[in-house]
Amino acid sequence: MPSLIIRNADWIVTQNQERDVLRNSSIFIRDGIIREIGKTGSSSADVEIDAKGKIVLPGLINAHTHLSMTLFRGFADDMQLQDWLQKKIWPLEAKLTDEACYLGALLGSAEMIMSGTTSFVDMYFHMEHVAKAVAESGLRGFLSYGVIDLFDPAKAKSEQDNTRKFFDYVQKLDNSRIKFALGPHAPYTCSAEMLLWAKNFAEKNRAILHIHIAETRREQADFQKQHGMRVVEYLDKIGALSKNMLAAHCVWLTKSEVGLLAKAGVGVAHCPVSNMKLASGGVAPLPEMFESGIAVGLGTDGASSNNTLDMFETMKVCALLHKAHRWDPTILNAQKTLDLATIEGARALGVEDEIGSVEVGKRADIILLNSKAPNLAPLHGKDTVISDMVYSASSANVDTTIVDGHVLMQNREIRTFSLEKTLSETQEMALRLVGA
Numbered sequence: 068m069p070s071l072i073i074r075n076a077d078w079i080v081t082q083n084q085e086r087d088v089l090r091n092s093s094i095f096i097r098d099g100i101i102r103e104i105g106k107t108g109s110s111s112a113d114v115e116i117d118a119k120g121k122i123v124l125p126g127l128i129n130a131h132t133h134l135s136m137t138l139f140r141g142f143a144d145d146m147q148l149q150d151w152l153q154k155k156i157w158p159l160e161a162k163l164t165d166e167a168c169y170l171g172a173l174l175g176s177a178e179m180i181m182s183g184t185t186s187f188v189d190m191y192f193h194m195e196h197v198a199k200a201v202a203e204s205g206l207r208g209f210l211s212y213g214v215i216d217l218f219d220p221a222k223a224k225s226e227q228d229n230t231r232k233f234f235d236y237v238q239k240l241d242n243s244r245i246k247f248a249l250g251p252h253a254p255y256t257c258s259a260e261m262l263l264w265a266k267n268f269a270e271k272n273r274a275i276l277h278i279h280i281a282e283t284r285r286e287q288a289d290f291q292k293q294h295g296m297r298v299v300e301y302l303d304k305i306g307a308l309s310k311n312m313l314a315a316h317c318v319w320l321t322k323s324e325v326g327l328l329a330k331a332g333v334g335v336a337h338c339p340v341s342n343m344k345l346a347s348g349g350v351a352p353l354p355e356m357f358e359s360g361i362a363v364g365l366g367t368d369g370a371s372s373n374n375t376l377d378m379f380e381t382m383k384v385c386a387l388l389h390k391a392h393r394w395d396p397t398i399l400n401a402q403k404t405l406d407l408a409t410i411e412g413a414r415a416l417g418v419e420d421e422i423g424s425v426e427v428g429k430r431a432d433i434i435l436l437n438s439k440a441p442n443l444a445p446l447h448g449k450d451t452v453i454s455d456m457v458y459s460a461s462s463a464n465v466d467t468t469i470v471d472g473h474v475l476m477q478n479r480e481i482r483t484f485s486l487e488k489t490l491s492e493t494q495e496m497a498l499r500l501v502g503a
């Protein structure tokens with residue numbers, strides 16, 4: 068693999084332990100790993116990127132999405148959650164094919180590369196074909212097949228077979244950027260037996276267990292009625308919580324449920340834009356999660372409930388939502404918000420030793436933003452760069468995206484696959500699916 072130098076960046080936002088922001092520095096990368104950071108002006112490399120006028124950040128981590136749902140972007144908006152699912156999304160999902168999921172995943176990959184995301188956690192169907200798209204795109208994906216047994220033992224068995232099949236597929240793929248994850252959809256669509264099976268499978272194979280928890284108030288009310296306890300209390304009682312678990316949403320939690328998640332070492336994927344758009348009503352108790360030590364990452368959720376996969380937008384909305392909700396502008400500052408999209412997201416996934424910051428020894432997942440843009444001018448100095456990244460930057464400022472030392476985009480041009488072809492093929496596929 069060719070070595071790479073990112074030379075003379077105006078600013079490097081490292082997100083290391085000290086949260087150092089470096090001025091006029093370079094990064095030397097070999098075999099996909101960051102080897103040197105600093106004034107490595109004299110080192111030479113096979114590939115050189117001139118980073119003058121650029122701001123360097125660790126690639127952003129999208130901790131919860133359903134990539135192929137880009138096909139349904141804008142198709143069903145402004146609806147009640149149950150109507151949205153039953154009348155629009157589920158009938159369309161029943162028509163999905165391998166080819167549709169592949170194309171949707173490629174479109175989602177293009178959007179993520181162009182908006183500065185380098186890693187993501189996915190849950191969907193036809194996952195072999197999602198994996199194929201991710202392999203082509205060059206992104207880093209933690210991919211789970213979405214399991215729903217609806218408390219039917221026969222369905223449970225076939226879902227376990229499907230999961231094992233996908234696990235074998237990922238093993239054979241042998242691509243270090245593509246990791247298998249478990250994907251029991253939610254405690255209200257999966258039996259206790261299934262949740263425990265998934266937990267054991269995840270522990271045995273050191274995989275993430277990706278699940279939706281407490282997205283709506285109705286979910287909590289239904290659990291109270293059926294089990295006489297709240298969702299997380301139920302998961303704790305049956306022994307389903309674990310440090311492999313990555314729980315999306317966690318909007319409607321009591322303080323004691325937050326405590327149970329923290330005790331078990333569960334990570335949370337907070338999806339503020341999706342929660343607001345679907346009018347989940349509550350606001351996830353982030354300050355309480357931080358206080359209890361829970362690792363919290365940020366997710367967009369699928370493009371049909373967001374409607375983008377834009378992590379810059381998600382960061383800003385996240386900070387504003389919590390300020391507005393608690394009447395406190397200090398409750399979630401720019402640095403902490405950036406942490407959620409980078410190093411804390413990596414911690415929620417259990418991969419903070421590999422990604423989430425620009426540090427020697429870590430995988431080279433890096434993005435460059437063009438600072439010569441009106442919305443990023445003027446730059447007042449080191450302390451304001453972080454604020455600029457959360458409150459002023461837009462995904463359109465992302466110029467270069469690098470994963471594992473491979474340049475996936477430069478000068479806003481995707482290099483790993485054809486954006487033009489992907490756009491025309493997904494357009495055709497989407498129209499075919501909705502029957503237009």
Ligand SMILES: [Zn+2]
Nearest residue numbers: 279315368369
């Ligand atoms: Zn979701």
